[in-house]
Amino acid sequence: MINALQTILLLLLAVVALLGSRWGYLLYLRLFTREQLKRLDNTSLEDLRFSFDRMVYAIPLPTNQPSIVQAEKERFRIVEDFDSWIYPRLNGVRVLLKPKQGEELLIAYMSADQFRVPVLDRLLIDGSINRQIYRRISATKLTMLSTKEEIIGEVYSKIHNKRFS
Amino acid sequence: MIPLVATLAGIVFLAGSFLRFYLPLFWNKLLLCVCSFVLMEVILKNDFGDFSLFLNGSFVLLASYSFSWYGALISVLLITLLPYNGAEIQWYPMPMTVLLLTGVVGLVFHRQLRRKLASETVWQTQLYKQSRHLSILKEIGIAIQSTMELGKLLHIILTAITAGYGLGFNRALLFLIDESDSRLKGELGIGSMNEEEGIAIWNAVVNTRMDLGDFIDMKDEKQVHDYELNGLLRDTVIPITSNHIIGLAITEQKPYIVREIDRNDPLQLMIAARFLMTSFAVIPMLNQGKALGIIIVDNNINHEPLDLEEVDSIVPLAAQASIAIENSRLYKRTQQMSITDGLTGLYNQRYLQETLHKLAAQADQNGSPLGLIILDIDFFKHYNDTNGHLEGNKVLIELARIITKSVDKLHVPCRFGGEEFVVLLPETSLEGAQRTAEQIRSLVEQFPFHNAQSQPNGAVTVSVGLASYRHGMSIQQLQDRADTALYEAKRNGKNQVIVYREGA
Numbered sequence: 001m002i003n004a005l006q007t008i009l010l011l012l013l014a015v016v017a018l019l020g021s022r023w024g025y026l027l028y029l030r031l032f033t034r035e036q037l038k039r040l041d042n043t044s045l046e047d048l049r050f051s052f053d054r055m056v057y058a059i060p061l062p063t064n065q066p067s068i069v070q071a072e073k074e075r076f077r078i079v080e081d082f083d084s085w086i087y088p089r090l091n092g093v094r095v096l097l098k099p100k101q102g103e104e105l106l107i108a109y110m111s112a113d114q115f116r117v118p119v120l121d122r123l124l125i126d127g128s129i130n131r132q133i134y135r136r137i138s139a140t141k142l143t144m145l146s147t148k149e150e151i152i153g154e155v156y157s158k159i160h161n162k163r164f165s
Numbered sequence: 166m167i168p169l170v171a172t173l174a175g176i177v178f179l180a181g182s183f184l185r186f187y188l189p190l191f192w193n194k195l196l197l198c199v200c201s202f203v204l205m206e207v208i209l210k211n212d213f214g215d216f217s218l219f220l221n222g223s224f225v226l227l228a229s230y231s232f233s234w235y236g237a238l239i240s241v242l243l244i245t246l247l248p249y250n251g252a253e254i255q256w257y258p259m260p261m262t263v264l265l266l267t268g269v270v271g272l273v274f275h276r277q278l279r280r281k282l283a284s285e286t287v288w289q290t291q292l293y294k295q296s297r298h299l300s301i302l303k304e305i306g307i308a309i310q311s312t313m314e315l316g317k318l319l320h321i322i323l324t325a326i327t328a329g330y331g332l333g334f335n336r337a338l339l340f341l342i343d344e345s346d347s348r349l350k351g352e353l354g355i356g357s358m359n360e361e362e363g364i365a366i367w368n369a370v371v372n373t374r375m376d377l378g379d380f381i382d383m384k385d386e387k388q389v390h391d392y393e394l395n396g397l398l399r400d401t402v403i404p405i406t407s408n409h410i411i412g413l414a415i416t417e418q419k420p421y422i423v424r425e426i427d428r429n430d431p432l433q434l435m436i437a438a439r440f441l442m443t444s445f446a447v448i449p450m451l452n453q454g455k456a457l458g459i460i461i462v463d464n465n466i467n468h469e470p471l472d473l474e475e476v477d478s479i480v481p482l483a484a485q486a487s488i489a490i491e492n493s494r495l496y497k498r499t500q501q502m503s504i505t506d507g508l509t510g511l512y513n514q515r516y517l518q519e520t521l522h523k524l525a526a527q528a529d530q531n532g533s534p535l536g537l538i539i540l541d542i543d544f545f546k547h548y549n550d551t552n553g554h555l556e557g558n559k560v561l562i563e564l565a566r567i568i569t570k571s572v573d574k575l576h577v578p579c580r581f582g583g584e585e586f587v588v589l590l591p592e593t594s595l596e597g598a599q600r601t602a603e604q605i606r607s608l609v610e611q612f613p614f615h616n617a618q619s620q621p622n623g624a625v626t627v628s629v630g631l632a633s634y635r636h637g638m639s640i641q642q643l644q645d646r647a648d649t650a651l652y653e654a655k656r657n658g659k660n661q662v663i664v665y666r667e668g669a
């Protein structure tokens with residue numbers, strides 16, 4: 001009986017650990033980044049400013065599609081894009097829109113490789129960090145809730161930007 | 166009560182599953198496989214019969230998924246060689262087949278993942294890059310249409326190349342071919358001369374959340390930032406010859422990348438020394454096969470190597486820019502033609518009327534003086550009848566030159582029509598205007614015009630009327646007064662300056 005329980009518990013543990021690889025990876029990113037930022041500049045992750053400049057839009061801008069223009073901000077969501085389940089690596093984030101009617105739409109994509117953080121640019125030029133560390137820190141920033149909210153805000157404002165329309 | 170070994174195995178597995186992320190991918194995979202193997206061995210210490218095969222199979226699947234056929238082979242060998250796996254697996258055909266088949270399934274997963282990563286990553290990256298370039302082109306296309314002003318156009322083009330939201334080069338310099346078609350002249354540059362300044366600007370851009378449109382709008386402010394670069398650039402003239410890289414880019418009409426400065430090329434040395442460049446790319450600006458100029462880009466801040474694909478992305482932008490520049494020049498030329506007299510090159514009647522309105526309003530507002538000179542060639546019909554209209558035209562052209570030479574930059578010389586000319590003299594006192602009028606009259610009288618002695622008064626001369634603006638006066642009144650003075654000069658025997666005086 002004890003043996004069976006022990007086996008079930010260990011198996012459960014293995015399944016949870018494998019299926020939860022992405023959460024484990026995100027936790028690792030967070031811890032790694034905090035440690036690096038403390039070592040480098042004593043900057044907090046929350047204070048890192050970033051650029052949307054490499055965000056790619058999957059819809060034409062300016063757009064006049066009613067389902068996009070009339071969509072409330074709450075209908076936008078961000079989904080992380082990983083390349084593998086067991087050995088995850090963040091490729092980027094997708095901005096999706098669930099319109100009132102019809103299929104969910106891909107609106108924009110922010111690649112983790114292209115996600116730029118000026119503080120890290122300076123550290124990279126200084127030689128204080130390498131590209132791998134840059135990528136890990138910027139990927140961490142990209143997965144933060146506040147960053148996701150800002151990205152949705154940026155996408156929403158781009159859709160409603162009337163500069164050239 | 167869970168035994169200590171099982172607890173330890175669980176802890177080791179959990180720790181390994183997390184700590185593996187600190188390692189490079191190969192070691193990450195290896196650690197996970199080792200931890201899984203340890204866990205499996207602990208579980209299999211209690212004999213579970215057929216369940217052992219399931220566990221072993223899962224391990225083979227994980228190992229082959231992680232390490233391809235190496236993983237499959239080694240995991241099967243480990244399972245068969247180690248004692249805890251039960252005698253039923255060791256070398257019996259059925260369990261072995263199941264394990265090997267599981268290994269093949271893992272291998273397929275591994276291959277698929279690799280193929281997916283290889284192909285999808287490449288095409289997605291390409292697609293995203295192209296999409297980004299397309300949106301930049303679109304935005305720039307719209308921005309370019311918003312202006313016909315050359316300076317603003319150049320600013321938009323270089324912004325698209327350098328701005329964070331644009332193609333992302335650190336610095337861009339634009340040179341245009343001058344009228345002689347033999348040399349390039351530095352026109353505009355965007356970018357910093359040193360890393361610190363570049364990073365500071367980049368920080369400011371990110372903090373203020375500026376996009377490409379904001380960059381385009383901030384023309385004046387941006388130019389202040391790049392004062393040093395533009396100072397150097399405007400002093401730079403490059404002769405177009407085929408023996409240097411820039412000449413080659415123009416004649417062969419394609420971009421060139423200089424990855425390392427050629428110490429034997431004086432032009433490359435000059436560019437490297439002047440703009441502190443270690444590598445750069447030259448992109449010709451072409452419109453219908455004709456070169457208008459070049460764009461030089463470099464990455465002097467982040468020292469990213471210049472990639473031909475990225476440089477190629479400037480080509481359509483440069484082509485679009487070239488059309489816009491040509492259009493702007495044509496527009497400027499047409500605009501100039503609409504306000505100038507074709508024969509003499511002086512301003513025409515339309516421009517005279519427009520400017521007179523503006524200057525009168527300005528004089529009213531500031532209380533500043535405004536003079537108007539009107540002059541007419543004496544016996545011009547006689548000159549034409551005697552010497553022909555071609556010689557008459559030459560007199561008109563020469564007279565225009567004399568007038569232009571005699572007036573200040575502020576003054577506005579115009580051809581009023583026929584042989585009548587007008588000069589508007591803002592910010593000029595009546596005495597000053599009179600001196601100018603007298604100088605023109607005197608220079609004309611002394612000029613050796615062709616067959617001037619055949620004129621009734623022995624020379625080509627002009628009669629001049631002068632009036633000055635009074636507050637509240639209409640511009641028609643001002644012109645009438647100058648005209649009255651001119652007729653007075655004509656009546657008094659010609660070749661003289663008469664100033665209109667009220668009540669006279």
